[in-house]
Amino acid sequence: MQYTIQRLTAGHADAILDCFQRVYGNTYAEGLFYDSAQLKARLTDGSLRSVGAVATTGQVVGHMAMTIVDPDQPPELGNTVVDPDMRGSGLAWQVGAELTGWCAELGYQGFIHYPTAAHHIMQRQSVKSGFEVGLMLAYIPAETDGKVSANKNTRREAATIVYEPLHTQAETTSPALTCYLPAYGADFIARACTEIGLQREWLSAGTPDLSPHSETQNNFYPRRSLSRMTVSVIGADFDTAIKALHKNPAACYQLDLPMGSPAIDVAVEAARQAGYCFCGWLPGHHRADVLRLQKVDWQQTNFSPALENPFARALLAWLKVPADL
16 A cells, blocks of 8 residues: 655544544544544644654555643653554554654654553564653553454553653753652652653752642543543642542542652652552653652553563562552
8 A cells, every 4th residue: 555654734634533443443542533623623733743644545544643731841652553454564663753753843852652561562662762761550441452453451551651862953962950859769760860861950858838738630531541630739738639539430540740849758648648659750741850650440450561671670560569460
């Protein structure tokens, strides 16, 4: 099949949706790719930038996207899909190369993506120029099978968190950031930071004066059964804020804690008391760094994901998850 690699526009929205439908049926966890109007709006305003392999028939036979949540933080790359008839052709790498180039053109120093543990090739490829910085348990719903997926687990699958730096002629080093290094997970964060080569001035959190009230934003993703709290201010009522997040029953909960806050250890302690464990370190998020913690439904989670790379394996061993569940 003949195709060209293109940066897609709102005019390709229906062809993108058709591609996801052919591959995943109605099981893909991101609802955006079942909503034509929303997808067109996102492609138009630039908060989503897609690259596709477009066949001479007009069909999109391969796709990958860049999600820009905040222009001042690394974008997230993902939503990779390849038509069944094009598997094994190297098409995904061609689409990915064009999207990575686009990311660099926009001036980003790096991006984050989430390789699924169900695909060993993607995991191996991700660390050729990227670095694992976390492990999200139960991130992939078990029913994300579609028509061609090899994922036949009855439990929710893991995904690694990978940060890939981009080196351009204009800038070859990242700016130094001042962040508080949480006591919990400090060794993993410091190790990953050193391996990537990012510049950080690490401060130790003391006993700060807390604001009376936390400032948070809660988002619930029903198709993924994921509830995530993004925290901007850690207040004295943080344990109450966590309880509010749990009002939406979910298979997976995530807390994104600001490492620019001297109260980071206070928040971590409250989260640990509520059953949360380490998930990952997100460099450059929210104008500093973010510590992501996670809590999952043990009965729905695959605690023995097929991890290919040493960092993710070390994280899984450190979390001491029950392998017999």
